Amino acid sequence: MLLRTIVAVRGGRLLRCLSERLPAPDVVVERVRPSEGAWDRILRKGGDVIVVSESLIPDPLERSISLLNDLPEIPTSVVITQSSSPQTHADLLACGCDTVLYAALPEDQLVDAIDATIENRRQLVSRTLVDHGAGHRPKLADFVSEGPTMQMFMQVVRRVVPSSATLLLLGETGVGKEHLARAIHAESPRSGGPFVAINCAALPEQLLESELFGHEEGAFTGATRSRRGAFELAHGGTLFLDEIGEMPLHLQAKLLRVLQDFEVRRVGSERGVEVDVRVMAASNRSLKDESEAHRFRQDLYYRLSVIELVVPPLRDRPEDIPALAGGFLARIGPKIGIDVRSIAADAMEKLCQYDWPGNVRELSNVLERAMLLCEGDQITLDDLPVSITGARPNSHASSAPFTADQWRGKTLHEVTAAAIEQVERAYLEMLLGETGGRVGDTARRAGIHPRGLYNKMRRHRLRKEDFRRR
Ligand SMILES: Nc1ncnc2c1ncn2[C@@H]1O[C@H](COP(=O)(O)OP(=O)(O)OP(=O)(O)O)[C@@H](O)[C@H]1O
Ligand SMILES: [Mg+2]
Known part of the structure; x- marks a missing residue:
């Protein structure tokens, strides 16, 4: 990342030294004139490192520094003070300044100290920008x-x-x-x-x-x-x-x-x-x-x-599906707390025959769903969506929610409306799973307008993101 260093200091010699010595391939130095309003200009500019003379910071100091620390970049501040008193230095640090330097030190020493602050900032930025997360990192x-x-x-x-x-x-x-x-x-x-x-x-x-x-x-x-x-x-x-x-x-x-x-x-x-x-x-x-x-x-x-x-596309390389699927089982298992290690041969055959319009994302979604449905430690044909197995919907499973018990006390209209809702939701879940949550694609396949699809998704509390990341 490029580190922006904003310099607002009194004293021409120090300014010259800083302008000459600080710039590096990843350091850009910008000057702010040390005149009235300098502090406001600094706040509007923001930056990674702010080097400023104490006399340019308006009172009350604590509030000014906290405004600086509230900027989105949370700049690292270096305050140069005319005071040699340890008490002043301690007060400035207590207000939230990161480094306090005594203005009467030789310029070289001041520049070295500021350079060291920039190096610390560099380390901090690289620690936060480079993803060291424990999650799966693509390789x-x-x-x-x-x-x-x-x-x-x-x-x-x-x-x-x-x-x-x-x-x-x-x-x-x-x-x-x-x-x-x-x-x-x-x-x-x-x-x-x-x-x-x-x-x-x-x-x-x-x-x-x-x-x-x-x-x-x-x-x-x-x-x-x-x-x-x-x-x-x-x-x-x-x-x-x-x-x-x-x-x-x-x-x-x-x-x-x-x-x-x-x-x-x-x-x-x-x-x-x-x-x-x-x-x-x-x-x-x-x-x-x-x-x-x-x-x-x-x-x-x-x-x-x-x-x-x-x-x-995945359909051009079915030979890769078994190993990819194995990788997903191993990765998804710990995430959802389900230990399923293998896929039955006939189920694997169906996975290899399917044409995967949603490619690897769809494969990962289908496997996560299968793991959730799976009752043993092996994925079987029953755990796969009908679109993949080509089987007719299991009549027992699909009729189970509509039992006489649930019809009692309801009008015909209420029962059919509930059944439609349920079928609609299951259908949209299947399509969204296949398209990886792509609304345009899903709407086209469902033969409805994307806006209509959005409304239905909202009603069923389906979020496209849930189909993308799985
Ligand atoms: N080879 C792979 N191994 C493991 N996971 C993969 C692999 N390829 C893709 N994935 C996973 O599949 C999902 C889709 O991948 P990705 O987002 O990279 O696709 P994409 O080509 O950018 O899709 P889109 O065009 O829709 O943006 C992601 O969750 C990704 O981590
Ligand atoms: Mg993408």
């Missing part, structure tokens, strides 16, 4: 390759892992594009740096622009303070641009410029900063077709597609 070995389709694909992948080349990851929904991007990052020389993911379809144009490139205070209405963008956050690591095909054309032009010289300019800023970022973009649509239809810039497509990795 290349997850991409099981029992047959030639996947073996050839993984051969290409392994070749591009060590470089910093831009990658375009294509493939149907649920094949594992994001999983692959994370795995490549984790096994690349950049693994110590951050992995920042942005979904280009999820944000309106202006927000997406500032999310990607950052903005300066006042750049647009509502930009009350400056903010860094994903490129700056991903400095030293990888930036994953998901659903790149949805990026508005105007931003595509800006992205292309950044990909050419890796210099980003925040919205509303004249100055560019250099970033060292590996970009991976993903789409489940053919960007070639999109660019031919003028919905995607051709020049950007050419720039991105130098290395294009098309993750094969």
Whole structure:
């Protein structure tokens, strides 16, 4: 990540020393004039490290410092005071300042101390940005390759892992594009740096622009303070641009410029900063077709597609299904507290014959559901959805909820309404499971309008996220 260091100090010599010695490949130094209103300008700018003369901090000190510590970046503060009294130093620290330095020290010593503070900040940022979670972290070995389709694909992948080349990851929904991007990052020389993911379809144009490139205070209405963008956050690591095909054309032009010289300019800023970022973009649509239809810039497509990795759909590699399924059982079991170790041969055969429109995501969903339904320690045909086994619905199971006991005291209308609700819910659950929670896809298959589907999902308390992550 790029570390922004804001310097607002009195004393020309110190300022010169700081401006000369602090900048590093990941450190950008910005000066704030030590005049009236300096503190407000600092608060609006924000930053990682704030170096400020005590006399520029308005009274009451405690409140001012707490405003600084409340900024989203929670900056590390270095306060330079004219006082040599230990009591003053202790008071400043008690107010929440991180480092207090005596202004009369030789400039070199001051700069060394500030440099050490920046190094601490660097360590802190890398600890928080790099995911050290105990959960499952994607690795290349997850991409099981029992047959030639996947073996050839993984051969290409392994070749591009060590470089910093831009990658375009294509493939149907649920094949594992994001999983692959994370795995490549984790096994690349950049693994110590951050992995920042942005979904280009999820944000309106202006927000997406500032999310990607950052903005300066006042750049647009509502930009009350400056903010860094994903490129700056991903400095030293990888930036994953998901659903790149949805990026508005105007931003595509800006992205292309950044990909050419890796210099980003925040919205509303004249100055560019250099970033060292590996970009991976993903789409489940053919960007070639999109660019031919003028919905995607051709020049950007050419720039991105130098290395294009098309993750094969699951139906083209049924030989990988047993090992993938085994991996999921082992991974999902502890998460849901159910120990199911194996899949019966006839059930496995059905899994290998099915065409998996929702790909690996759908496989994982189907297995989690099967584990929950499973009564022994082996998944059987009964635990799989009808769409996969091709069997007629089990008449006992489907009629069980509608027993005479439940009909008593109800009108015909109430009973049929309840039955419809139940069938509707089960049907939507099945479809959402298959599409991995994709509303557009589900609505199309169900033959209803997406808005109608949303209403039904709300009524049945079905959330698309629950079908994505499983
Ligand atoms: N090889 C794999 N091993 C284990 N889990 C995988 C693998 N591939 C994908 N997954 C899991 O399947 C789910 C879908 O994968 P991912 O989100 O990467 O797909 P995607 O191609 O980005 O899909 P979409 O186009 O819908 O965004 C995720 O939960 C992911 O962790
Ligand atoms: Mg994805």
